[in-house]
Amino acid sequence: MADVARAAGVSSATVSYVLSGKRPVAPETRAAVEEAIAELSFTVNVTARSLRTGRSSLVALIVPDIVNPFYAQLAATLQEELRERGLHVVVCNTRARRDEEQTLLAEAVQQRFAGVIITPFRLKPRDFAPIVDAGIPVVVSADVSFGPMDLVTPDARAATRRALEQVAAAQRRRIAMIAGPRDATGGDPRLEHLRALALQLGMALPHDMVVRGEHTREAGAAGFAELMSRRHRPDALFCGNDVIAVGAMEKAHELGFDIPGDVALIGHDDASFASLVRPRLTTIRYPAAEVARAAAQLLTERLDGRKVHKTVRVKAEFVARASV
Amino acid sequence: MADVARAAGVSSATVSYVLSGKRPVAPETRAAVEEAIAELSFTVNVTARSLRTGRSSLVALIVPDIVNPFYAQLAATLQEELRERGLHVVVCNTRARRDEEQTLLAEAVQQRFAGVIITPFRLKPRDFAPIVDAGIPVVVSADVSFGPMDLVTPDARAATRRALEQVAAAQRRRIAMIAGPRDATGGDPRLEHLRALALQLGMALPHDMVVRGEHTREAGAAGFAELMSRRHRPDALFCGNDVIAVGAMEKAHELGFDIPGDVALIGHDDASFASLVRPRLTTIRYPAAEVARAAAQLLTERLDGRKVHKTVRVKAEFVARASV
Numbered sequence: 348m349a350d351v352a353r354a355a356g357v358s359s360a361t362v363s364y365v366l367s368g369k370r371p372v373a374p375e376t377r378a379a380v381e382e383a384i385a386e387l388s389f390t391v392n393v394t395a396r397s398l399r400t401g402r403s404s405l406v407a408l409i410v411p412d413i414v415n416p417f418y419a420q421l422a423a424t425l426q427e428e429l430r431e432r433g434l435h436v437v438v439c440n441t442r443a444r445r446d447e448e449q450t451l452l453a454e455a456v457q458q459r460f461a462g463v464i465i466t467p468f469r470l471k472p473r474d475f476a477p478i479v480d481a482g483i484p485v486v487v488s489a490d491v492s493f494g495p496m497d498l499v500t501p502d503a504r505a506a507t508r509r510a511l512e513q514v515a516a517a518q519r520r521r522i523a524m525i526a527g528p529r530d531a532t533g534g535d536p537r538l539e540h541l542r543a544l545a546l547q548l549g550m551a552l553p554h555d556m557v558v559r560g561e562h563t564r565e566a567g568a569a570g571f572a573e574l575m576s577r578r579h580r581p582d583a584l585f586c587g588n589d590v591i592a593v594g595a596m597e598k599a600h601e602l603g604f605d606i607p608g609d610v611a612l613i614g615h616d617d618a619s620f621a622s623l624v625r626p627r628l629t630t631i632r633y634p635a636a637e638v639a640r641a642a643a644q645l646l647t648e649r650l651d652g653r654k655v656h657k658t659v660r661v662k663a664e665f666v667a668r669a670s671v
Numbered sequence: 672m673a674d675v676a677r678a679a680g681v682s683s684a685t686v687s688y689v690l691s692g693k694r695p696v697a698p699e700t701r702a703a704v705e706e707a708i709a710e711l712s713f714t715v716n717v718t719a720r721s722l723r724t725g726r727s728s729l730v731a732l733i734v735p736d737i738v739n740p741f742y743a744q745l746a747a748t749l750q751e752e753l754r755e756r757g758l759h760v761v762v763c764n765t766r767a768r769r770d771e772e773q774t775l776l777a778e779a780v781q782q783r784f785a786g787v788i789i790t791p792f793r794l795k796p797r798d799f800a801p802i803v804d805a806g807i808p809v810v811v812s813a814d815v816s817f818g819p820m821d822l823v824t825p826d827a828r829a830a831t832r833r834a835l836e837q838v839a840a841a842q843r844r845r846i847a848m849i850a851g852p853r854d855a856t857g858g859d860p861r862l863e864h865l866r867a868l869a870l871q872l873g874m875a876l877p878h879d880m881v882v883r884g885e886h887t888r889e890a891g892a893a894g895f896a897e898l899m900s901r902r903h904r905p906d907a908l909f910c911g912n913d914v915i916a917v918g919a920m921e922k923a924h925e926l927g928f929d930i931p932g933d934v935a936l937i938g939h940d941d942a943s944f945a946s947l948v949r950p951r952l953t954t955i956r957y958p959a960a961e962v963a964r965a966a967a968q969l970l971t972e973r974l975d976g977r978k979v980h981k982t983v984r985v986k987a988e989f990v991a992r993a994s995v
Contacts, residue, residue: 403782405761413746413762414943419738426764435778437729437761438737440750454759458727458782593947619738623917625949 355379365431406434406646407455409448409465412562413440415590416619418466420635421488421642425464428643432650434461443531443561445469456481462646467493469532484649486642491533497645497656499638503537503615503663506631508544510613510665513629514583515548517671519611523556523581525570525591535559537615541585556581560591567594568601575604582610583671589614589621592628596670611671627668637661679703689755730758730970731779733772733789736886737764739914740943741959742790745812748963749788756971758785767855767885769793780805786970791817793856808973810966815857821969821980823962827861827939827987830955832868834937834989837953838907839872841995843935847880847905849894849915859883861939865909880905884915891918892925899928906934907995913938913945916952920994935995950993957987 352359357376364370365380372380406429410418418438426436439454441447448470455463456477462484467474472494478485479496486497514522522545526538542552558573560566567586571594574581586592592614599606606612606626614621617632641659648657676683681700688694689704696704730753734742742762750760763778765771772794779787780801786808791798796818802809803820810821838846846869850862866876882897884890891910895918898905910916916938923930930936930950938945938954945952965983972981 404778405782407761414740414743416738416740416743419740419743422737422762423764423766426766435763435775437731437763438746439759439761440747442747442750451759454728458729597947620944620947623921623944624947 403459403461404434405458405460406436406462406464407439407451407460408436409439409441409451409455409463409467411441411443411466411468412590413438415562415588415616417588417616417633417635420619421639424636424639425643428640429646432647441468443468449474452478455483459483462486462650464488464642464646467532469530471532484646486645486649488638488642489533490536492658493532495656497649498658499641499645500658500660501633501663502660503540503631503633504544506663506665507540508548510585510629510631510671511541511544511548511550513665513667513671514611514613515550517583517607517611519583520550521556521579521581522550522552522583522585523558523574524552524585525567525574525587525595526557526559527587528559528561535587537585537587562588562590564590564594564597567591567596568598569594571595571598572602575599575602575610580610583613584610585613585615587615589616589618589628589630592630593620593624596624596628606670613671617666621666622668626670629668629671630666632664632666634661634664727783727785728758729782729784730760730786730788731763731775731784732760733763733765733775733779733787735765735767735790735792736914737762739886739912739940741912741940741957744943744959745963745966748960749967752964752967753970756974765792767792773798776802779807783807786810786974788812788966788970791856793854795856808970810969810973812962812966813857814860816982817856819980821973822982823965823969824982824984825957825987826984827864827955827957828868830987830989831864832872834909834953834955834995835865835868835872835874837989837991837995838935838937839874841907841931841935843907844874845880845903845905846874846876846907846909847882847898848876848909849891849898849911849919850881850883851911852883852885859911861909861911886912886914888914888918888921891915891920892922893918895919895922896926899923899926899934904934907937908934909937909939911939913940913942913952913954916954917944917948920948920952930994937995941990945990946992953992953995954990955987956990958985961985 352362362380364372365377408422408425422438429436439451460483464486466488475494487493488499492498524538526535545552558570560570586595592612614628614630617630621628621630638661641661676686686704688696689701732746732749746762753760763775784807788810790812799818811817812823816822848862850859869876882894884894910919916936919936938952941954941956945954962985965985
C-alpha cells in the first residue's frame with residue numbers, strides 16, 4: 348500500500364479509501380491511485396483478508412441463462428462496480444434449472460463467497476434459508492420478491508402502458524403473449540401486468556392467446572408458429588424477453604410473415620441484439636447497467652453492516668423501433 | 672448416495688458411476704439417477720471432497736469479453752460437460768485487461784480452484800508460472816501457444832482459404848482487415864494467416880489496409896469508417912471477430928453503404944447474432960461447443976493424472992451467408 352501511495356503521490360489512508368470505498372475520493376486522486384495500482388500490479392492481499400473475515404473476495408452472480416446478453420451486460424457492469432472494493436464477480440449459469448440453482452447456492456455457502464447476486468427462476472423462498480443463515484449477503488434481482496432479502500426489481504408499468512398505447516394507436520386489438528413456463532417461481536408477472544393494463548385500456552388478453560415456454564429462441568419460434576396457426580391470429584405479440592422475441596422473429600421470416608405488417612412484435616429487456624435484428628425490435632428496456640449498479644450498491648451496504656433489507660425499483664422504458 | 676440409489680432403483684455403484692463419469696451408464700439409468708438426485712436435492716458432499724483434495728469444485732473460465740456470445744456459448748457447453756464430474760464452472764471477465772487477467776489467475780490459485788480454462792489476451796507466458804507451480808490444471812484456448820500447457824486452438828486455414836476464394840470469385844481484389852490491438856499477446860494470428868493465404872491466391876493485404884482496435888463493436892464501427900473514408904476503398908473487409916463485424920455493419924447502415932454491394936464483410940467465430948443481423952453475416956465459424964468439449968476433455972484428463980501437455984486443433988468452417 349505504501350508503494351502505491353508513493354507512486355500516486357498520496358497518503359496511504361487515501362489509497363485505503365479508494366480500495367475500500369469507505370470515504371469519497373476526488374476523481375483525479377482516484378484515477379492516480381488506480382493507475383499506480385495497475386502499474387505496480389498491486390492486488391489486495393486476498394489471503395490476509397480472507398483469513399481475517401473468513402470470506403473469499405468472490406461475488407457470485409447466479410443467472411438462468413448466460414447466453415442471454417442481458418445477463419452478460421449485468422455481469423460486466425457489476426464487475427466494474429465491485430472491482431474497486433477488491434471484489435471479483437464470477438458468473439454461474441443455472442440454465443433455469445432448480446437443481447443447478449440449489450447446487451450453486453450451496454457452493455456459495457461452502458466457498459464462503461463474499462456475496463451472491465441472483466436471478467432465481469425456479470427456486471422457492473425457503474431455498475434461501477441456508478445462505479441467509481450463513482450470513483452471506485444476498486441480493487435478488489427479480490420481478491417478484493423471494494423473501495426478506497435485498498431486491499432489485501423492475502417498475503415496468505409506465506413502459507408497458509406506452510407499448511399498449513402504441514399497439515392501440517396502430518389499430519391493433521388482438522393481443523397475444525409468449526410467456527414463461529407455468530412452474531417458474533412467482534408465475535409470470537410480466538404477463539399479469541400486461542393483462543391488467545390491457546383491461547384498463549379496453550383491450551383484452553384472453554387465456555387462449557397466451558402460450559408458454561422457456562426463455563429461449565426455440566420457445567419463441569414454437570410459440571409464434573402456434574399462435575399464427577390459429578384461425579383468429581393475433582396482430583400484436585408481446586414476448587417475455589428479447590431472446591423469445593428473436594426466436595419468434597426468425598420463425599416469422601421462415602413462415603413468410605411480415606413484421607410488423609402481419610403482426611407487431613414487442614420484446615422485453617433491450618438485450619444487445621434487439622437493435623441488430625431486422626426489423627429492429629421494439630422492446631421494453633430494463634436497463635442492465637442500472638440494475639447492476641443498484642445490486643452492487645445494495646451488496647456494498649450489506650458488507651458495510653446494514654441489517655434491514657431494502658428494495659430498489661429500476662424504471663423500465665419503452666423503446667419504439669420498427670417491429671410495431 | 673444410498674437414498675438416491677433407492678429412489679432410482681439402482682445400486683450405489685451405479686449412482687457413483689453417473690456422478691463420476693468413470694464408467695458408461697445406459698441413458699435411461701442415467702436419467703433415473705439424475706431425476707432421483709434432483710428430487711432428493713442431493714449434492715455431492717463438497718466439504719468432504721474439498722478437505723480430501725484441498726481443492727474447490729469450481730473451475731474458472733477466464734475470458735476477455737463476457738458480452739461476446741462466443742464466450743457465453745463456450746461457458747454453457749463447458750458447464751454441461753463438467754457437471755457430471757461434480758465440477759461447477761464460474762465465468763470471469765477480464766475485459767481484455769492485463770491487470771484483471773493477472774488478478775483473476777491469482778484468485779484461482781488463492782481459492783484452490785479445481786482448474787482454469789482461459790483465453791488470454793494480454794498475458795505473457797511467464798504470467799502462468801504461479802498457477803502451474805500451484806499444481807492447478809490450466810487449459811488455454813487461444814490462437815497461439817502460451818507455453819507448456821494444454822491448448823485448444825483453431826485450424827482455420829481451409830476456412831479462410833474458402834472465404835478468400837469466394838471473395839475472388841465475386842471479382843473483389845481490394846482486401847482489408849479490422850484486426851485486434853497491436854499489444855495483444857502473440858499479435859494477431861488471424862491477420863497473419865489471412866495475409867499469407869491472400870498472397871498464395873495472388874491477392875494482397877497491404878499494411879495500409881489494416882486498421883486495429885479492441886474486439887468491440889465500437890472498434891468495428893471506427894475501423895469501418897476509417898477504411899471507407901480512404902480514396903481507394905476496400906471491396907472486401909475481414910474482421911477479427913463477429914463483434915467487430917457487427918460494429919462495422921452498423922456503421923455501414925449509418926453511412927449508407929450497401930453490404931455486400933459496396934463492400935463485402937466477413938466475420939470470425941459465428942457468434943449467435945451472426946445469423947440474426949441483416950444482411951446475415953458470412954463468417955468463419957469457430958465452433959464454441961466443440962472448443963468447450965475439447966477443453967473439458969483436456970481438463971478432465973489432467974485431473975485424472977495426465978502429466979504431459981497436449982494440443983487439440985478444432986477445425987473452423989466457412990459459413991457463406993449474405994454479406995459477401
